[in-house]
Amino acid sequence: MSAPTLDRSATGSPDEATLQEQFDATIAADRRIEPRDWMPEGYRKTLVRQVAQHAHSEIIGMQPEGDWLLAAPSLRRKAVLLAKVQDEAGHGLYLYSAAETLGADRADLTDKLIEGRQKYSSIFNYPTPAYADVGVIGWLVDGAAICNQVPLCRSSYGPYARAMIRVCKEESFHQRQGYELLMTMMRGTDEQRAMVQDAVDRWWWPSLMMFGPPDDESPNTAQSMAWGIKRHTNDELRQRFVDMTVPQAQALGVTLPDPDLAWDADSGHWRFGAIDWEEFRRVLAGDGPKNAERIARRRAARDDNAWVVEAATAYARKHERGAA
Amino acid sequence: MHEETVYDALTNAHGEAGHWAFGTGFDDPLAGVDTTVPDGIDPADLGAYCLMLGDDALVLAQRLTQWITRAPELEEEVAIGNIALDLLGQARLLLARAGSVGVLGRSREQATATIPDEDALAYFRDVDEFRSTALVAAPDADFAQAVVRLVAASTVRLAVFTRLRSSRDPVLAAIAAKGVHELAYHRDHAARWVLRLGDGTEESHRRARSAVEAVWPLLADLFTATDVEERLAAAGVAVDPAAVRDEVRDVLTQVLERATLPVPAWPAGAPPRGRLGEHGPELAELLGILQGLARQHPAATW
Numbered sequence: 001m002s003a004p005t006l007d008r009s010a011t012g013s014p015d016e017a018t019l020q021e022q023f024d025a026t027i028a029a030d031r032r033i034e035p036r037d038w039m040p041e042g043y044r045k046t047l048v049r050q051v052a053q054h055a056h057s058e059i060i061g062m063q064p065e066g067d068w069l070l071a072a073p074s075l076r077r078k079a080v081l082l083a084k085v086q087d088e089a090g091h092g093l094y095l096y097s098a099a100e101t102l103g104a105d106r107a108d109l110t111d112k113l114i115e116g117r118q119k120y121s122s123i124f125n126y127p128t129p130a131y132a133d134v135g136v137i138g139w140l141v142d143g144a145a146i147c148n149q150v151p152l153c154r155s156s157y158g159p160y161a162r163a164m165i166r167v168c169k170e171e172s173f174h175q176r177q178g179y180e181l182l183m184t185m186m187r188g189t190d191e192q193r194a195m196v197q198d199a200v201d202r203w204w205w206p207s208l209m210m211f212g213p214p215d216d217e218s219p220n221t222a223q224s225m226a227w228g229i230k231r232h233t234n235d236e237l238r239q240r241f242v243d244m245t246v247p248q249a250q251a252l253g254v255t256l257p258d259p260d261l262a263w264d265a266d267s268g269h270w271r272f273g274a275i276d277w278e279e280f281r282r283v284l285a286g287d288g289p290k291n292a293e294r295i296a297r298r299r300a301a302r303d304d305n306a307w308v309v310e311a312a313t314a315y316a317r318k319h320e321r322g323a324a
Numbered sequence: 325m326h327e328e329t330v331y332d333a334l335t336n337a338h339g340e341a342g343h344w345a346f347g348t349g350f351d352d353p354l355a356g357v358d359t360t361v362p363d364g365i366d367p368a369d370l371g372a373y374c375l376m377l378g379d380d381a382l383v384l385a386q387r388l389t390q391w392i393t394r395a396p397e398l399e400e401e402v403a404i405g406n407i408a409l410d411l412l413g414q415a416r417l418l419l420a421r422a423g424s425v426g427v428l429g430r431s432r433e434q435a436t437a438t439i440p441d442e443d444a445l446a447y448f449r450d451v452d453e454f455r456s457t458a459l460v461a462a463p464d465a466d467f468a469q470a471v472v473r474l475v476a477a478s479t480v481r482l483a484v485f486t487r488l489r490s491s492r493d494p495v496l497a498a499i500a501a502k503g504v505h506e507l508a509y510h511r512d513h514a515a516r517w518v519l520r521l522g523d524g525t526e527e528s529h530r531r532a533r534s535a536v537e538a539v540w541p542l543l544a545d546l547f548t549a550t551d552v553e554e555r556l557a558a559a560g561v562a563v564d565p566a567a568v569r570d571e572v573r574d575v576l577t578q579v580l581e582r583a584t585l586p587v588p589a590w591p592a593g594a595p596p597r598g599r600l601g602e603h604g605p606e607l608a609e610l611l612g613i614l615q616g617l618a619r620q621h622p623a624a625t626w
Contacts, residue, residue: 059398062392062393062401063393066392066393069389069392070386070389070390070613070614071613071614071616071617072617073447073617073618073621073624073626074439074440074443074447074618074626075382075412075415075416075419075442075443075446076416076443076626077626078412079409079412079413079416082389082392082405082408082409082412083405083409085392085393085405086392086401086402086405086406086409089398089401089402089405090402092398093398093399093402096398131617131626181626184625184626185624185625185626187625188623188624188625188626189621189623189624191621191624192621192624192625297393297394300394301393301394301395301396304394304466305394305395305396305397305467307525307527307528307531308396308397308467308521308528309396309397310524310525310527310528311520311521311524311525311527311528312520312524313524314524314525314528315519315520315523315524316520318523
């Protein structure tokens with residue numbers, strides 16, 4: 001876990017004030033901080049936490065939909081879903097790589113995830129009992145993720161910003177595929193339409209929670225915005241998502257489960273009802289329907305296959321020596 | 325990508341210009357392909373042969389997919405996903421080819437007319453109508469079994485597909501020409517893992533050795549031709565599996581030797597039970613999961 005190019009012992013260094021000035025100037029000019037640049041310890045730590053949490057979310061996020069891979073109801077849907085879940089593994093990979101440019105280590109981050117010392121998006125702790133859930137995750141969950149992530153394509157940290165560009169392209173693709181599945185199901189049988197509505201009822205509020213607590217309860221937002229690693233507040237992004245999604249729900253022919261949802265002509269926004277933040281905190285704290293199962297599977301993938309990783313390492317070492 | 329462009333793509337996501345992942349479009353996989361059966365070829369035989377090759381691919385794709393979210397490394401999640409997607413693509417083409425020559429078995433008794441042939445065949449055939457071999461149906465107890473089975477299955481399939489490129493059926497020939505590139509990668513990927521496990525640690529060597537012992541007996545029936553294969557091979561359409569046996573044995577022997585693994589005696593030839601629709605309980609179980617949802621909603625469109 002060493003990162004020799006990062007100056008992390010800067011305390012008392014005569015250059016620190018200058019370095020901080022250069023860093024501040026880079027941020028002020030909206031230019032990118034790169035791995036070899038000096039950065040304040042708080043910036044580095046916050047970014048590692050943010051990027052790792054994002055990477056973990058991609059990897060844990062493979063599970064709820066992955067549960068339908070074996071039972072997808074047509075070969076084409078199976079191929080679409082498999083390609084999507086594979087993309088998520090790819091996103092996890094390049095996000096862990098971005099975290100590694102900050103001196104973190106993938107295996108260590110994975111351990112932290114499994115031990116509950118780092119979080120992932122609490123949305124993935126909800127179950128996927130119906131195939132319509134695959135479509136609704138694509139539409140709402142990937143839709144919300146895109147709203148969250150598009151601004152991060154302009155993150156002040158170069159490797160993260162560049163990773164996000166690719167992630168966002170693929171996410172928007174997944175969002176379309178999800179929406180298209182729902183469109184198809186809505187044209188199908190009554191039973192299918194009921195499945196879609198039921199899935200929307202279950203996923204709508206958790207999707208709104210994906211943007212995080214309201215601004216007045218989000219203490220780190222100001223610092224993260226000053227550092228350019230967050231571009232909009234939670235409530236701004238949530239509003240943007242709702243405004244974008246309501247017309248899509250209308251086009252689809254489903255009802256969003258919020259009696260208070262209403263168009264506000266004065267502000268030009270859709271107003272929505274109160275979010276149950278108690279549920280959010282409970283699920284985030286580990287008491288969601290699937291928290292234990294998600295982590296248990298990740299742990300099993302690590303532990304049951306540890307012998308494979310050891311073998312690959314031993315083989316590489318042997319053959320490296322043999323070649324020398 | 326600029327922020328506004330991404331939002332734009334998102335809000336206009338449902339227009340005509342949508343892009344789709346390769347192989348996941350709406351079209352019938354054989355759309356635009358001339359599916360006329362050349363003179364002198366029995367369509368029933370051709371369809372039955374396509375089911376053999378298609379079912380192997382479908383069942384192996386399903387087995388590999390079981391590893392997704394459970395693989396040893398994220399890189400391996402991606403690789404296994406790739407291989408399963410390739411095989412799924414081959415299965416779709418081959419099942420569609422069988423359907424195009426009218427070989428649908430009893431599937432149409434249950435599948436509604438809106439269900440495409442590939443799905444009627446995959447989801448609405450009973451287990452005794454499947455033509456896959458025991459090699460692809462066997463569950464894998466650990467990652468060693470997964471890669472040993474994969475190296476064996478892809479070696480056989482690559483040898484067959486290489487020859488099928490000159491099949492008198494132009495559709496089969498085209499499927500094979502595309503498939504050989506994929507299969508060469510599958511074989512290479514699996515072989516590299518067999519080397520790492522065989523020549524890795526004591527534990528991985530022991531597990532790889534057990535995997536070889538579990539997989540080798542499943543090779544017994546792979547090289548015995550059915551009547552269908554014999555007739556089609558004589559007509560220049562199919563490959564007689566007996567013709568690839570020596571090549572397969574040489575390749576697999578070489579892999580095991582390089583992996584420092586003992587090479588078991590080559591199993592004696594056995595009747596091609598799987599090709600004739602005789603399967604163990606593991607295939608019925610696999611199909612139960614694969615077909616369950618589609619069969620619950622036979623009138624649905626997905």
